[in-house]
Amino acid sequence: MLRKLLAAALIAALTGTGALAGGDTNGPDLGAYAEEIISMRSSLAKSFILPGAEVNEETFKKVCGAVGQRVKEISEKEGVKIRHAATKFRNPANAATPEEAGLIEAFEKDKGLKGLKELMGSFEKEGIKYARYTRPIYVESACLACHGAKDSRPRFITEKYAQDRAFDFKTGDLRGIISVVAPVK
Numbered sequence: 001m002l003r004k005l006l007a008a009a010l011i012a013a014l015t016g017t018g019a020l021a022g023g024d025t026n027g028p029d030l031g032a033y034a035e036e037i038i039s040m041r042s043s044l045a046k047s048f049i050l051p052g053a054e055v056n057e058e059t060f061k062k063v064c065g066a067v068g069q070r071v072k073e074i075s076e077k078e079g080v081k082i083r084h085a086a087t088k089f090r091n092p093a094n095a096a097t098p099e100e101a102g103l104i105e106a107f108e109k110d111k112g113l114k115g116l117k118e119l120m121g122s123f124e125k126e127g128i129k130y131a132r133y134t135r136p137i138y139v140e141s142a143c144l145a146c147h148g149a150k151d152s153r154p155r156f157i158t159e160k161y162a163q164d165r166a167f168d169f170k171t172g173d174l175r176g177i178i179s180v181v182a183p184v185k
């Protein structure tokens with residue numbers, strides 16, 4: 001318990017999560033966007049993946065499809081860039097860059113400890129400084145209908161995603177990360 005608390009405090013100090021992620025007065029609350037997207041997907045999956053019901057493209061549109069729409073909407077409206085990234089991706093557009101793969105590894109390594117809930121960082125591109133907030137996404141039982149055993153994937157997935165790697169997950173596995181990026185004012 002003490003070890004956990006110490007680890008959490010250390011990470012918060014190292015990454016400065018307290019300040020920017022939790023509602024920096026000078027900029028958007030990046031952590032709040034990530035939280036909205038993660039809980040949205042979780043509750044949609046719980047509502048639409050029902051025992052015995054067929055899982056097809058229509059179901060997808062109500063779960064990860066609806067999440068994708070919301071990501072687009074927030075990005076356009078709020079001027080932040082939200083991205084999903086995974087090394088075991090389904091949509092190749094979400095394939096992790098080497099830098100994102102490093103963040104995924106940090107969360108993966110922490111799995112036993114579960115002290116690492118978020119990472120805050122910054123980078124510069126073309127003279128502009130950006131803040132990046134990252135959170136891990138974990139697999140829940142409702143996700144397995146589409147991200148579970150390779151052979152049990154719904155047909156629309158095997159047909160549509162030839163390069164699919166986002167299967168054979170188990171409950172509690174790290175599915176990937178979500179990052180929210182905004183210019184620092």
Ligand code: HEC
Pocket residue numbers: 041042045049055056059060061063064065068084085086088089090091092094137138139140142143144145146147157166175176177
């Ligand atoms: C009805 C099927 C379905 C369910 C249920 C589902 N997903 Fe997905 N998921 C998909 C499809 C299809 C994609 C690819 C979307 C695209 O083309 O961008 C996807 C993409 C993703 C991505 C984006 C990264 C990537 O690999 O492209 C994440 C993260 C993700 N799912 C996590 C989850 C989690 C966590 C759950 C459970 C809470 C879940 N999914 C439940 C079908 C599903």
